[in-house]
Amino acid sequence: MNIKFGFVLVCLALLVSGCTATKKNPTALPKGVVVNKSVQVPNPVKLRYYVPKAALDSKFFASWRGLWVSPGQGLAQGVDAAFKSHFSDSALAKFNANDEYALLVALAPEWKPGSGVLNFELSYKVFDSKGKVLLEGKETDKADIGDIAQTAAFYNTALKTTQVISVKVLNALNPSLSTFPELAKIDSVAKETLADMKKPVSTGTGFFVNKNGQVLTAAHVLDDCLVTKATFGKKDSYATLLANSILLDTAVLNTEFTQVPFLPVREGDDTVVGEPVANVGYPLQGVLAQSANLTRGNVSAADGIPGSMGHLQFSAPIQPGSSGGPIVSDGGELLGMAVSTLNVTSLIEKGIVPQNVNFALKRHHIRRFLDKHQIAYSNSKPDFKADFRTGNDAALATVVKLSCYQ
Numbered sequence: 001m002n003i004k005f006g007f008v009l010v011c012l013a014l015l016v017s018g019c020t021a022t023k024k025n026p027t028a029l030p031k032g033v034v035v036n037k038s039v040q041v042p043n044p045v046k047l048r049y050y051v052p053k054a055a056l057d058s059k060f061f062a063s064w065r066g067l068w069v070s071p072g073q074g075l076a077q078g079v080d081a082a083f084k085s086h087f088s089d090s091a092l093a094k095f096n097a098n099d100e101y102a103l104l105v106a107l108a109p110e111w112k113p114g115s116g117v118l119n120f121e122l123s124y125k126v127f128d129s130k131g132k133v134l135l136e137g138k139e140t141d142k143a144d145i146g147d148i149a150q151t152a153a154f155y156n157t158a159l160k161t162t163q164v165i166s167v168k169v170l171n172a173l174n175p176s177l178s179t180f181p182e183l184a185k186i187d188s189v190a191k192e193t194l195a196d197m198k199k200p201v202s203t204g205t206g207f208f209v210n211k212n213g214q215v216l217t218a219a220h221v222l223d224d225c226l227v228t229k230a231t232f233g234k235k236d237s238y239a240t241l242l243a244n245s246i247l248l249d250t251a252v253l254n255t256e257f258t259q260v261p262f263l264p265v266r267e268g269d270d271t272v273v274g275e276p277v278a279n280v281g282y283p284l285q286g287v288l289a290q291s292a293n294l295t296r297g298n299v300s301a302a303d304g305i306p307g308s309m310g311h312l313q314f315s316a317p318i319q320p321g322s323s324g325g326p327i328v329s330d331g332g333e334l335l336g337m338a339v340s341t342l343n344v345t346s347l348i349e350k351g352i353v354p355q356n357v358n359f360a361l362k363r364h365h366i367r368r369f370l371d372k373h374q375i376a377y378s379n380s381k382p383d384f385k386a387d388f389r390t391g392n393d394a395a396l397a398t399v400v401k402l403s404c405y406q
Contacts (some may be wrong), residue, residue, distance in 0.1 A: 074154025
């Protein structure tokens with residue numbers, strides 16, 4: 001078969017995908033986009049850019065192709081290629097003590113399905129080393145629906161929009177080492193100015209452990225959060241990390257709340273199997289009610305799965321977003337903190353359907369963690385004669401919703 005004719009047949013077969021599996025050259029600018037002749041390219045000014053980690057990690061299953069698609073990979077490569085074609089020292093911002101910048105570009109990407117296409121919006125803000133916003137705006141493009149199973153489609157879309165932004169930065173600011181001589185630490189930037197604060201990427205649960213408004217939660221609730229907000233009743237507060245333990249999956253946050261109700265920790269370390277408990281959390285936000293969700297069950301076992309550290313098993317149902325919620329006795333004493341559940345998907349594949357097999361960190365380890373970091377808390381004697389409403393009210397009165405922004 002003639003090679004050229006064969007290629008035409010392949011393109012026809014892939015017509016629904018636009019036959020655009022080839023990545024575009026990052027040095028070739030979109031039509032009508034031109035860098036002013038007075039601007040130095042490649043530009044020596046140190047540029048860093050921020051992209052939410054959730055966007056870089058994003059992927060979904062394309063059922064019409066029968067494969068997983070990773071738009072985050074194409075996004076990361078396209079953005080990086082666009083900036084590197086114009087700036088000799090450009091890279092993804094790293095929030096550590098060493099990374100510095102002269103210009104910082106905060107990007108907020110969003111994919112929106114349309115009629116036969118996937119629309120792409122890339123909002124941006126450009127900061128100088130003093131944190132002043134120099135430019136801001138939004139660029140748009142689209143990828144064919146049939147084409148999105150190809151990483152190149154995401155790459156090309158991200159490349160094109162970022163090229164336009166990069167050229168706007170060059171033309172509007174005409175950056176040079178003399179006009180932007182100062183460097184600033186990435187860590188010094190106010191995180192809420194970089195994060196997309198319109199919508200959280202995830203939510204979780206926490207609860208007050210003292211009247212000073214310090215919140216105990218599961219450490220994984222805070223994974224990759226650039227900014228965390230705590231919601232108590234109808235009020236919001238920024239929450240900052242005070243202490244954490246990856247080993248125990250435990251963290252404490254400072255908030256602006258004061259003189260708040262809090263949960264006392266039950267005295268002693270005994271676990272009473274069969275004891276009724278309540279769990280309160282904020283699961284499946286956006287699907288379930290925005291208010292706190294209370295479920296009841298029992299302490300099912302004094303230990304977790306083999307190999308786990310300091311867990312008890314409980315049967316009160318939990319969902320994604322329940323992590324960090326309190327496990328509370330009928331007397332209103334803290335018995336533990338919800339941290340995990342069984343991996344239902346992997347068990348179903350083996351023909352096993354588990355129900356309400358959930359795990360909480362025991363209060364013994366919570367107490368030791370709080371003691372180690374000198375965080376105030378109270379102990380309480382067990383009250384086995386209390387009405388269940390006492391425990392319910394105590395849990396509901398002290399729980400907070402945690403929202404993670406990137």
